[in-house]
Amino acid sequence: MTAGRFRDEARELLASYPVVDGHNDLPWALRQYAGYDLDHLDVAADQTGRLHTDIPRLRAGGVGAQFWSVYVRTGMAGDDAVSATLEQIDCVDRLLARHPADLAPALTADDMEAARASGRIASLKGAEGGHSINNSLATLRALYALGVRYMTLTHNDNVPWADSATDAPGVGGLSAFGREVVREMNRLGMLVDLSHVADTTMRDALATSEAPVIFSHSSARAVCDHPRNIPDDVLALLPGNGGVAMVTFVPKFVLPAAVEWTRRADENMRAHGFHALDTTPEAMRVHAAFEEANPRPVATAATVADHLDHMREVAGVAHIGIGGDFDGTAFTPAGLDDVSGYPNLIAELLHRRWSRADLARLTWQNAVRVLRDAESVSRSLSSRAPSTATLASLDA
Amino acid sequence: MADLQDHPCAAPSAIGEFDDTSDGLAEATTPAEVDIERARVLLAAQLVVDGHNTLAQELDRTHWLDLQHGSAFLDTDIPRIRAGGVGAQFWSLCVPPGPAAVQETLDRIDAVRTLIASCPEALRLALTAADMAQARDCGRIASLLGPVSGAALGDSLGTLRAYHALGVRSVGIAGTRWTADPAGLTPFGEEAVREMNRLGVLVDLSGASGTTMDRVLDVARAPVILSHSAAQALTPHAANVPDDVLRRLRGNGGVCMVSFAPDQVTRRADRPATLWDVADHVEYVREVAGPECVGLSGSFGATADAPHTIGLEDASSYPNLIAELLHRDWAETDIAALTWGNAARVVREAADAAQPA
Numbered sequence: 001m002t003a004g005r006f007r008d009e010a011r012e013l014l015a016s017y018p019v020v021d022g023h024n025d026l027p028w029a030l031r032q033y034a035g036y037d038l039d040h041l042d043v044a045a046d047q048t049g050r051l052h053t054d055i056p057r058l059r060a061g062g063v064g065a066q067f068w069s070v071y072v073r074t075g076m077a078g079d080d081a082v083s084a085t086l087e088q089i090d091c092v093d094r095l096l097a098r099h100p101a102d103l104a105p106a107l108t109a110d111d112m113e114a115a116r117a118s119g120r121i122a123s124l125k126g127a128e129g130g131h132s133i134n135n136s137l138a139t140l141r142a143l144y145a146l147g148v149r150y151m152t153l154t155h156n157d158n159v160p161w162a163d164s165a166t167d168a169p170g171v172g173g174l175s176a177f178g179r180e181v182v183r184e185m186n187r188l189g190m191l192v193d194l195s196h197v198a199d200t201t202m203r204d205a206l207a208t209s210e211a212p213v214i215f216s217h218s219s220a221r222a223v224c225d226h227p228r229n230i231p232d233d234v235l236a237l238l239p240g241n242g243g244v245a246m247v248t249f250v251p252k253f254v255l256p257a258a259v260e261w262t263r264r265a266d267e268n269m270r271a272h273g274f275h276a277l278d279t280t281p282e283a284m285r286v287h288a289a290f291e292e293a294n295p296r297p298v299a300t301a302a303t304v305a306d307h308l309d310h311m312r313e314v315a316g317v318a319h320i321g322i323g324g325d326f327d328g329t330a331f332t333p334a335g336l337d338d339v340s341g342y343p344n345l346i347a348e349l350l351h352r353r354w355s356r357a358d359l360a361r362l363t364w365q366n367a368v369r370v371l372r373d374a375e376s377v378s379r380s381l382s383s384r385a386p387s388t389a390t391l392a393s394l395d396a
Numbered sequence: 397m398a399d400l401q402d403h404p405c406a407a408p409s410a411i412g413e414f415d416d417t418s419d420g421l422a423e424a425t426t427p428a429e430v431d432i433e434r435a436r437v438l439l440a441a442q443l444v445v446d447g448h449n450t451l452a453q454e455l456d457r458t459h460w461l462d463l464q465h466g467s468a469f470l471d472t473d474i475p476r477i478r479a480g481g482v483g484a485q486f487w488s489l490c491v492p493p494g495p496a497a498v499q500e501t502l503d504r505i506d507a508v509r510t511l512i513a514s515c516p517e518a519l520r521l522a523l524t525a526a527d528m529a530q531a532r533d534c535g536r537i538a539s540l541l542g543p544v545s546g547a548a549l550g551d552s553l554g555t556l557r558a559y560h561a562l563g564v565r566s567v568g569i570a571g572t573r574w575t576a577d578p579a580g581l582t583p584f585g586e587e588a589v590r591e592m593n594r595l596g597v598l599v600d601l602s603g604a605s606g607t608t609m610d611r612v613l614d615v616a617r618a619p620v621i622l623s624h625s626a627a628q629a630l631t632p633h634a635a636n637v638p639d640d641v642l643r644r645l646r647g648n649g650g651v652c653m654v655s656f657a658p659d660q661v662t663r664r665a666d667r668p669a670t671l672w673d674v675a676d677h678v679e680y681v682r683e684v685a686g687p688e689c690v691g692l693s694g695s696f697g698a699t700a701d702a703p704h705t706i707g708l709e710d711a712s713s714y715p716n717l718i719a720e721l722l723h724r725d726w727a728e729t730d731i732a733a734l735t736w737g738n739a740a741r742v743v744r745e746a747a748d749a750a751q752p753a
Contacts, residue, residue: 079495089554093561138502386510
């Protein structure tokens with residue numbers, strides 16, 4: 001599907017209402033490929049072929065705010081996960097210090113607006129997985145103090161207090177301590193991110209949270225049946241909660257044919273002794289050989305637009321956003337190959353007669369509003385003392 | 397408030413024959429009222445910067461303590477800190493070595509920051525020497541975060557920078573893998589010291605080996621501190637500092653904050669440690685390192701029934717020591733340097749030596 005004639009209008013729209021992207025794994029890529037040596041992989045230069053993300057392409061893509069993921073592997077546990085998370089945070093802070101003319105540190109919705117007004121990319125941090133706090137609410141507060149503004153409750157594995165979408169049922173959603181984590185996040189003004197979590201966890205968190213939640217990078221289950229996507233009944237809860245579901249581009253989550261292909265590709269990776277998500281050159285070679293023999297179903301901007309059409313229908317236009325997951329996925333849809341691709345998605349939506357007002361909400365306004373609302377809830381809870389609950393005290 | 401004449405020190409009568417007194421060690425070590433009054437006047441002008449208080453580790457288990465109104469259970473609370481003339485406090489964030497040291501350190505930072513936030517009338521977070529002076533001028537106790545345990549860096553400079561971003565201003569380097577080296581520091585250890593200098597985080601040498609102290613002094617571009625060390629020459633103890641390191645402090649500009657901990661200052665097998673012993677250590681460090689390199693470290697923050705040096709039983713007892721030093725004819729300028737000046741200078745100079753990223 002060609003939407004080229006809408007691309008100019010898309011760019012013009014993005015100049016006023018740039019994209020707030022919910023999830024980008026550049027910090028992990030810099031850790032893995034460069035050992036955090038920011039000279040070795042300099043994002044001020046074009047890194048096409050090495051990274052999905054660099055500053056020139058963020059600019060070309062019309063990105064106005066980015067939640068940088070401070071993700072650490074779930075194989076890391078305890079202090080290793082905490083320490084690696086601190087290193088990821090440090091990496092983002094060093095990036096921001098290095099590129100002050102392009103990346104503006106942002107902690108609040110006001111900071112996001114100020115960055116947009118000054119033509120810089122508001123840079124926020126999001127932690128991906130409760131394993132980053134090692135069951136400690138004080139460590140959660142330390143992450144907040146270091147600028148983390150959302151935490152995904154789980155990654156691909158369960159944590160002792162919350163179930164993941166891609167693990168066997170554990171506590172059956174959120175445990176008592178898990179609900180306390182959500183309440184403490186509400187008190188702090190840290191967004192509760194429900195990407196990656198089990199449906200049971202989504203529902204428990206929505207029932208517990210006093211503030212709007214986000215899905216930093218999840219698409220619609222009804223369009224593509226994958227546990228990483230959001231079921232309709234949960235999407236339908238977002239208007240009541242005020243939250244935002246940020247559509248992700250990851251082909252193996254958005255394209256039904258790719259779901260099956262990925263299942264077989266992962267099996268092949270495991271057969272060769274690699275983790276399914278391994279993106280080292282050796283692992284990628286194994287992947288490439290598989291792909292040679294089994295042509296990969298290709299998602300496009302239209303595939304993602306199908307999800308957005310559905311999400312707008314079910315959750316409403318005030319409750320959708322974008323979370324590409326660039327540099328966190330081996331494959332990307334055609335036309336959304338890297339962070340310069342957002343105008344193609346907007347052009348596709350213009351082609352589908354999305355109004356400019358709806359697109360402004362999708363790209364910028366909803367995400368800024370949700371952070372502002374979380375700040376407001378935090379202020380209203382200011383008389384609540386920091387929680388001293390522990391996993392042992394609540395989940396014994 | 398603690399009336400020093402009624403100090404609740406249970407000195408056994410059996411040791412009453414020491415030092416020309418028959419009224420017990422506690423009474424014997426209580427300085428003359430006239431000296432204490434002079435000490436209080438001096439301290440009112442030049443408050444104490446105290447190098448080490450471990451209250452944070454008690455906060456873990458005692459959420460119910462009311463530090464603002466006083467707690468006889470501990471040796472530290474806000475009324476006694478104020479009575480002691482303490483104007484700035486380093487709050488130790490040290491945790492026992494173990495598999496969750498990073499997370500526990502973050503917990504401890506949170507506990508102290510929460511404590512500071514919950515006592516805005518009494519405590520104020522201080523990140524710089526200017527913050528210290530400002531807090532003092534507002535009648536608040538300047539609260540510095542540190543040291544954290546070097547082992548709680550998880551061998552990661554990113555973690556060090558995260559601690560710095562959370563307000564931590566000193567790291568105790570003893571007990572790390574990178575100090576357990578025949579050369580005193582491994583190459584990573586040298587890099588860690590340089591990174592602390594670059595950030596403006598004080599390198600705290602207390603408890604490190606003499607070799608490590610020497611190597612750090614070779615590498616460091618900023619003054620170091622010893623947050624709780626007495627003189628090795630007077631009392632052999634792992635946390636005390638040898639003479640050659642004390643002599644090198646002069647050139648480095650660092651400060652040795654003399655610990656009041658009884659096992660670090662005791663000098664005689666026949667009686668418990670007293671404030672005289674602490675005064676001896678303070679004089680010795682002044683003698684060897686110089687009057688601009690000596691400071692004080694009550695090493696309080698324990699429960700009240702933990703061992704304490706006689707005459708220096710809690711955070712209100714600094715005037716006793718100052719009175720003893722006055723009795724020993726210390727000049728007021730030297731006392732001012734001992735209590736506030738030297739430590740504040742080291743905090744300032746470490747920040748001056750820091751470089752932007």
